[in-house]
Amino acid sequence: MTDWGNSHYVGICKGVMRQITDAEILDLTHNISPYNVREAMYILDRSVDYFPEKTVFLIVVDFGVGTARKAIAVETDKYYFVAPDNGILTLVLERHIPRKIVDLVNKKYHFGTSRTFHGRDIFSPAAAYITKGIFDELGTRLPNYATLPYRKAHLTPNGAYGEVAYFDRFGNIETNIPFSWIAEKDAVKINVGKKTYEVPVVETYADVDEGELLVHEDSTGYVEIAVNKGIAREKLKCFEGNELEILF
Amino acid sequence: MTDWGNSHYVGICKGVMRQITDAEILDLTHNISPYNVREAMYILDRSVDYFPEKTVFLIVVDFGVGTARKAIAVETDKYYFVAPDNGILTLVLERHIPRKIVDLVNKKYHFGTSRTFHGRDIFSPAAAYITKGIFDELGTRLPNYATLPYRKAHLTPNGAYGEVAYFDRFGNIETNIPFSWIAEKDAVKINVGKKTYEVPVVETYADVDEGELLVHEDSTGYVEIAVNKGIAREKLKCFEGNELEILF
């Protein structure tokens, strides 16, 4: 999982891994918006549970290459994760509790020494070595990992509270509020970015007029805010991480 | 084959399949225009014969998720197909005659229960189980499948008749008329969208002036209508499925 599009950087990292391991390499996605750690955090969290046990997730969405942020590998009961220590694992590690965290400082398991392409030189080789049973040797143990602050969803009798998680490629607003919390409502009030909107709760886009707002259930069970044939992101002028209130 | 671009939806479906089967997963394309069943129907038909026997084709181009359209699996002499029953298999099943069609209603072989992501929950697991020899168990037998109406190509002494199949990413017009039917002509008259155009039959774009129409052979042997350094789709203002007459 990267923000590199389908560039040769992806191919190079696969070549590096293939020099170390025969394990199968599957692409989760390379279409994360550039440097968008919050989007990657949410999409990773909504994707991992569809993969087999012992999968090693290699995640490179990294605005901090060349800075002091660490490169880490994490072992959990079910999966392994290799990523920059920039908060990208925040959500996924709430559900998959770390057993071991390693700071990937052992140069013996690096592939090169560039300051700008840690995906190739540090992250990819680490992921490949993990498939061979090498983990502790990759570096030194860490007690903890970086987290990204976010607003946890919660429910009260008056409403559901959470945040703007990310935008999909159509500008639909993805949230971290479970749809089941509002499924029984016909319409809700949405407070976001200092404004309030009255929005119907529907099944599909076509249930409202063109240009009108709607909320419905996305494919992973969360509330999605959309505009029929329009761009919700522009209509609501909100940003990722914005506070979101859905009042009943 | 999907219309999802290179999003994490593709990766998730591969993860689901990998929990069921070790069979190799190849991407045909995920760049079908969103919801464009006609385009997918043509591209699938022009692609399958390059794949080995026993290939299971998993196709999710589906404007009807959540509606009454069925999810089906089809067994033919050479291949298997798993797709929404929305006509997308029309062309390919004219050449590869169905031996068995199954309505994928057996929940034992589903992966989840979302109303909006049947690719993950119904189609992907079905394709994976077929690689393990499971077919009849996936649901109940169907006598037939849905077809998309289209204008079959035919030839008369006066001309060749067919339809606008789809547009490629440059706006070139792909047709369902075999190029061999017009290969001996120097120029033809094209009737489409109530207008008539005089068009030379050439080998490459550069054989006409910039902005001029041409017809030539596409890579699968059909007539392609193009504009040298231009967009044929806009110049001819036609639509997919439009009747097309090429008069001699």
Add this chain to the structure above:
Amino acid sequence: MTDWGNSHYVGICKGVMRQITDAEILDLTHNISPYNVREAMYILDRSVDYFPEKTVFLIVVDFGVGTARKAIAVETDKYYFVAPDNGILTLVLERHIPRKIVDLVNKKYHFGTSRTFHGRDIFSPAAAYITKGIFDELGTRLPNYATLPYRKAHLTPNGAYGEVAYFDRFGNIETNIPFSWIAEKDAVKINVGKKTYEVPVVETYADVDEGELLVHEDSTGYVEIAVNKGIAREKLKCFEGNELEILF
């Protein structure tokens, strides 16, 4: 490696190869700019060394399909290459010296006979047969291969000389001048396209004001010319292959 994007042409070629060989197929990239042989030449050269020995590189960036340019396969000490003979291998074969070059004329090892899709009909099957140990049989021996003229980088006490290699997707200018040659400088003079620019040598984009030029090291060790939050390609109005002087 192709310039086809993620279209079904890529999938079809994989299907063809899979009918011949079980060897693993990895994508290097399909995002080369259409017909841009110079860009492909540089990117290939900067990618191959990350792949295991005996890798067969299949490269189809080909403005000459249907013309007299040959289709070739090349054996070197470490790798195999299958590509149109249009200069695309110029750089990579300077470092990996050819042992054998074959003109892929043996129709027994072709898959079809189209004039417009040699990727499917000639290049893909050849790459697949090479993984099975078939090489000499693919055609007739050639004494040489086509090269693309380019300006080799060289260093004098006054400056470093080379060319504009290609543009990345952000419009940054990639060069063929090793960054180590200018790493100790604080600023340089760049002559390109008949104009001269004073440019600081920095570590990251943010080290200059928005809209200002900078040079820094790219991920493969070469000089990259960029504009902080801007498009260097437009600011410098230069082209691929342009002469480039970096004066001290």
